[in-house]
Amino acid sequence: MKLGVIGTGYVGLVAGAGFADFGNDVVCVDIDAARIERLRRGEMPLHEPHLQDLVRSNMQQRRLSFTTDVGEAVRDADVVFIAVGTPSLSDGNADLSQVLAAASAIGHSLNRETVVVTKSTVPVGTADLIRETIERACDRPFAVAANPEFLKEGSAVEDFLRPMRVIVGIGRLGRPITEAEQRARTTMRRLYEPVVRTNDRLIFTDTRSAEMTKYAANAYLATRISFINDIAALCERTGADVEMVRRGMGMDSRIGPKFLFPGIGFGGSCFPKDVRALLATAQRHGMDLPIVSAAYQINERQKTILFDKMVGHFGGLQSLRGRTVAVWGLSFKPETDDIREAPALALIERLHAAGASIRASDPVALHNAARRLEGRAELLVDPYEAARGADALVLCTEWRQYRQPNFRRLRELMAGNGIFDGRNIWDGEQLRELGFRYHAIGRPQPPL
Ligand SMILES: NC(=O)c1ccc[n+]([C@@H]2O[C@H](COP(=O)([O-])OP(=O)(O)OC[C@H]3O[C@@H](n4cnc5c(N)ncnc54)[C@H](O)[C@@H]3O)[C@@H](O)[C@H]2O)c1
Known part of the structure; x- marks a missing residue:
């Protein structure tokens, strides 16, 4: 099939390369000319494991190409x-301007019956807006489908090639499906055949249910994180260890162990904005979603937890002035360079405002963080260099390379003994024996 993909970010690039790998001819388009130039040279504009190989091999096979011309991607395309x-507006609603601009551009280039599919995360009802936008630009037959993407940054290629499920929404509940929509279903089934061959995880539904499924799934996962963070706070006050609690909980097959890791709050380009957008949708329909709303508020509190612990450790807010703090990990999670709404950045901004000097390190996110943290943090490639002379070391992202550091070396390099483990990955006993004061989330705390 001939496919066009509008947008070459984490989702568009992975999807474009993935579909090309199944044998389709894919043209990816982006308004960012510099990004397209890099892609044409085979350079990745973002860090995602295995993506470069996938892109390069499909470019070499001439199944994948990049352009800034929407027409090139849309003309003659089946899909x-x-x-x-779809970033947040200031009132929490999703900003649909990029989506509708793309829809309008598609409408001006359609030259045959095409299925126009949203992979972006969009609020319920957006498929109808897209249909109206395209209809204003052209009078050719087309169908609109909602196909939310569930890939995770850090394992995006694997998730795309082997998805847990594929949801395709076509048509509206209560309305008979049109012939073009029927043909669109057949096209989408054919397109996804390679990923559902061994296990049919393709669900056809209507556009609104598909759009809602994505938000409901993200809000639920965010709620699990906030739930365990709330329990972690209670563990600290009661002398329990949340690590034992979450393990005990997770062994119940009705609960399961995933997304029950206490930490410094969820961040990234999806959970915070999608939770805000879901709450805004509810509000537009005259509803509160108290559980989701609480999950969001708990997360806002959680983002300050390490800062509050540091204030306690140093003996008051004023005592942070002039301290040096090393921060390990800037991306919102391991295996990605995405720093959008990363809790590490919020912490660094607070520390900087309190007068501390920050020395930060990250395996891949330094280039993205450089502009954002300019004047607020010194960025170092070597994590041990970042720790040199520091009064405290904070772990914000649980990169593999931070899991078993040489703590003896750190003890010698650091000026102070504060360790703040924002991901509960280090052994508090071992650290205390080495003379560190170890702070974690929801675990026994050192006496003040
Ligand atoms: N990042 C994720 O892990 C993830 C996972 C699932 C779903 N999503 C959703 O997918 C969507 C995209 O997310 P992302 O992280 O890939 O975004 P991104 O910001 O990384 O990429 C978006 C790209 O679209 C381009 N663009 C914007 N307007 C354009 C236009 N009119 N024509 C052509 N290109 C245009 C931008 O230049 C940018 O390169 C969002 O709705 C997001 O919520 C993201």
């Missing part, structure tokens, strides 16, 4: 995917 950003 066009919209994979542009």
Whole structure:
């Protein structure tokens, strides 16, 4: 099939390369000319394991190409995917301007019956807005499908090639499906055949249910994180260890162990904005979603937890002035360079405002963080160099390379003995024996 993909970010690029790998001819388009230039040279504009190989091999096979011309991607395409950003507006609603601009551009280029598919995360009802936008630009037959993407940054290629499920929404509940929509279903089934061959995880539904499924799934996962963070806070006050609690909980097959890791709050380009957008949708429909709302508020509190612990450790807010703090990990989670709404950045900004000097390190996110943290933090490639002379070391992202550091070396390099483990990955006993004061989330705390 001939496919067009609008947007070459984490989702569009992975989807474009993935579909090309199944044998389709894919043209990816982006308004960012510099990004397209890099991609044409085979350079990745973002860090995602295995993506470079997938992109390069499909470019070499001439199944994958990049352009800034929407027409090139849309003309003669069987399916066009919209994979542009849907960031938060200041009132929490999703900003649909990129999606609708893409829809309008598609409408001006359609020259045959095409299925226009949203991969972007969009609020319920957006498929109808897309249909109206395209209809204003052209009078050719087309169908709109909602196909939310569930890949995770850090394992995006694997998730895309072997998805847990594929949801395709076509048509509206209560309305008979049109012939173009029927043909669109057949096209989408054919397109996804390679990923559902061994296990049919393709669900056809209506557009609104598909759009809602994505938000409900993200809000639920965010709620699990906030739930365990709340329990972690209670563990600290009661002298329990949340690590034992979450393990005990997770062994119950009705609960399961995933997304029950206490930490410094969820961040990234999806959970915070999607939770805000779901709450805004509910509000527009005259509803509160108290559980989701609480999950969001707990997360806001959680983002300050390490800062509050540091204030306690140093003996008051004023005592942070002039301290040096090493921060390990800037991306919102391991295996990605995405720093959007990363808790580490919020912490660094607070520490900087309190007068501390920050020396930060991250395996891949330094280039993205450089502009954002300019004047607020010294960025170092070597994590031990970042720790040199520091009064405290904070772990914000549980990168593999931070799991078993040489703590003896750190003890010698650091000026102070504060260790703040924002991901509960280090052994508090071992650290205390080495003379550190070890702070974690929801675990026994050192006496003040
Ligand atoms: N990042 C994830 O892990 C993830 C996972 C699932 C779903 N999503 C959703 O997918 C969507 C895209 O997310 P992302 O992280 O890939 O975004 P991103 O910001 O990394 O990429 C978006 C790209 O779209 C381009 N773009 C914007 N308007 C355009 C236009 N009119 N024409 C052509 N290109 C245009 C931008 O230049 C940018 O390169 C969002 O709705 C997001 O919520 C993201």
